[in-house]
Amino acid sequence: MRDFAPRETLASHRVENQPPPDDDRDAFADDLPLREALSHEAPAWVAERLAPLGQAVGSREVQAWGEEANRHPPELRLFDRYGRRLDEVRYHPAYHRLMELACRGGWHAVAWREEGRGGHQAHVAALYLLTQAEPGFCCPITMTHAALPALRHAPEVLAAWQPKLLAHDYDGRALPLADKAAATLGMAMTEKQGGSDVRANNTRAERDGDGYRLTGHKWFCSAPMSDGFLTLAQNDAGLGCFLVPRFTPDGARNAIELQRLKDKCGNRANASAEIEYRGAWALPVGDPGRGIATILEMVQQTRLDAAVAPVGMMRQALVCAWRHACGRHAFGKRLAEQPLMRAVIADLALEVEAGVALSLRAARAFDAAADDAEEAALARLLPTLAKYWHNRRGPGFMAEAMECLGGIGYVEESPLARLYREAPVNSIWEGSGNVICLDLLRVVRRHPQSLEALFALLARARGRQGDYDRALEEIHRLLAGPAEALEPRARWLTQRLAQATQAALLLDRAPAAVAEGFCRSRLGEASPAYGCLPADLALTPILERLPGP
Structure with a gap:
């Protein structure tokens, strides 16, 4: 049966300046990160x-x-x-x-x-x-x-x-x-x-x-x-x-x-x-x-999935926003050529790249844990960091992607409305933010080898980027201080360890523009809003990694 395109000429006007109708895409081949x-x-x-x-x-x-x-x-x-x-x-x-x-x-x-x-x-x-x-x-x-x-x-x-x-x-x-x-x-x-x-x-x-x-x-x-x-x-x-x-x-x-x-x-x-x-x-x-100890065998697995799901949702939202920006004109240019829109999309892309890197690294620790003590130690800690931080970033990410589309992003015909409603669930499921941060402190106290393994991973990227090095020094200062100071700052510690781990992985493997952009915008000139990237950051190498319209 033939597949007819939607009619663009209507009774009173012609539908134009819109991205093309949805078509089949390859969610794996298009995903370079x-x-x-x-x-x-x-x-x-x-x-x-x-x-x-x-x-x-x-x-x-x-x-x-x-x-x-x-x-x-x-x-x-x-x-x-x-x-x-x-x-x-x-x-x-x-x-x-x-x-x-x-x-x-x-x-x-x-x-x-x-x-x-x-x-x-x-x-x-x-x-x-x-x-x-x-x-x-x-x-x-x-x-x-x-x-x-x-x-x-x-x-x-x-x-x-x-x-x-x-x-x-x-x-x-x-x-x-x-x-x-x-x-x-x-x-x-x-x-x-x-x-x-x-x-x-x-x-x-x-x-x-x-x-x-x-x-x-x-x-x-x-x-x-x-x-x-x-x-x-x-x-x-x-x-x-x-x-x-x-x-x-x-x-x-x-x-x-x-x-x-x-x-x-x-x-x-x-x-x-x-x-x-x-x-x-x-x-x-x-x-x-020992029901809690038994069920935690399951929870350890579900927490990693709860860390990965928001990254998948962010990827879908990013592709939707970028596709719209490539297909729509405003003020004489495609949205994808507008400097502010490029900064927003590039910032969203950095978040997804970092989330993918941390998720897959945690999964590798799970696979190697049986035969490698250092990987087993990382497997205790990496899902906790990823589950907390990926879910903290999700709701704001969905709101920003929705705004890239404007009003049509806010209606239920767009996937962004559904993604926005979905965004908080993995943060609540399998341990809310405070519970996860307290679990981090528990691991640090009871399994110091996990923190040692993480610091060994982080040390491999030391000396490659100034903001990264300063972030590591901040983390070490907090952990070297009085033990009673840790719990009130558990959220800061969890966030910083997660971002530092993401940065270390990107510095080791990602293109220079991605790693530099992430370190400067998350560990250096950080802003709670997306799109506030350093003025001299090269955006084109980041955006070129996104799929074409």
């Missing part, structure tokens, strides 16, 4: 496997799936027509197509199928691309990926679930595990009285044969249509971790009641629910009183 980062951090097979995904994500078809999944959000179905309890979440077909794209590509499983051989770099880079199709559906992809390290604390549970969790397939039906070729996992930890303080949880777990029965309420359940949920509950030994399947071993629906779906600011394509455990059957995962 991503391809360069992979060439430094990952084995060659990763880029080869990602190439088809980039073509799919950039296609008009897949972009339309993301729009449809947001326009038609999930619906809660508590009962069937006869009054029998269902507790199901129904999704638009576009959502299921996105899940098929990710799961049949194996992007939820690649980190474990290729563990130690580039699997984490592949997963992180794929999540970065998939986010540019639709961020919300990536939640169950992340949860399913992240559950494996926690399940390793329960070998019998792992043996039953791992084949279905690592399958390159997708089955969104509500069926017992034995009847499905593939499964997904969610998480239900938060309770209203405790929030981030999960030790305040009061859901109870009572022994029932080989399993437990859980009774209590969870304020947030992520991905409530999943085949099972990792959750925390109090038992006689303390706070334990449990796997709660959707169906009990006899094939009956488990006593997990969905009370309501959250009406969220953004993240519309993804469901989050309040749930009630009414004697729900569950299996223990890990030692009965």
Whole structure:
């Protein structure tokens, strides 16, 4: 069937001075910073496997799936027509197509199928691309990926679930595990009285044969249509971790009641629910009183994904803003030729380049951690820095990109409105900003080798740029001061370490204009607003790295 372009001549006027209609693009081939980062951090097979995904994500078809999944959000179905309890979440077909794209590509499983051989770099880079199709559906992809390290604390549970969790397939039906070729996992930890303080949880777990029965309420359940949920509950030994399947071993629906779906600011394509455990059957995962330690195996993975997702969203917003600037004229010039617009776009591009570099470096640490003590030490720290700082930058980034388009950026037909609503979620999810900064201090105190490994990484770039060297001196002065001074300045320390790490990676690998521009605008003449770059900074080498219109 022929693909007809939109009509430009209307009854009263001609549509002109607009960028061309959307067309298929290649989100991988067009992304020079991503391809360069992979060439430094990952084995060659990763880029080869990602190439088809980039073509799919950039296609008009897949972009339309993301729009449809947001326009038609999930619906809660508590009962069937006869009054029998269902507790199901129904999704638009576009959502299921996105899940098929990710799961049949194996992007939820690649980190474990290729563990130690580039699997984490592949997963992180794929999540970065998939986010540019639709961020919300990536939640169950992340949860399913992240559950494996926690399940390793329960070998019998792992043996039953791992084949279905690592399958390159997708089955969104509500069926017992034995009847499905593939499964997904969610998480239900938060309770209203405790929030981030999960030790305040009061859901109870009572022994029932080989399993437990859980009774209590969870304020947030992520991905409530999943085949099972990792959750925390109090038992006689303390706070334990449990796997709660959707169906009990006899094939009956488990006593997990969905009370309501959250009406969220953004993240519309993804469901989050309040749930009630009414004697729900569950299996223990890990030692009965060490639930937090067990679930942190999962959280460490989800935090890295929560650090990568905002970078993917920023990349999508940047490409949208640049495409508009290249296709629209104002005051006699293309917007892309206007000095102020060039400064704004170049500044946004620097942020994305730095985010990609830090995300892929953290993923490499994950892959090498089993065989390299220094990389294992970095794996404790880099996701914390990236999760905090990438999410701090996201909302302002989306607002700036939206402003590049003007009024049409603020309407729902543009992806920027959706991205702007989505921007805060990863900052809140898996630990808000203060929690993340306090976690940084905990790592610094309990695992000094992690800070030593980070300083070793930073030292390799010392002497290459003056603002960078001065930033390192500031960090060392704070850490050498009294211990009680650290907590009030934990945000400053986390931000500065994140920016210094980004700068070190760019100084080592990026073109000189990118590295110099980042160091001067973040560590030297810093401004909270985008577009306030040093007057003598060469912008053309930065902008030339962006895709053509």
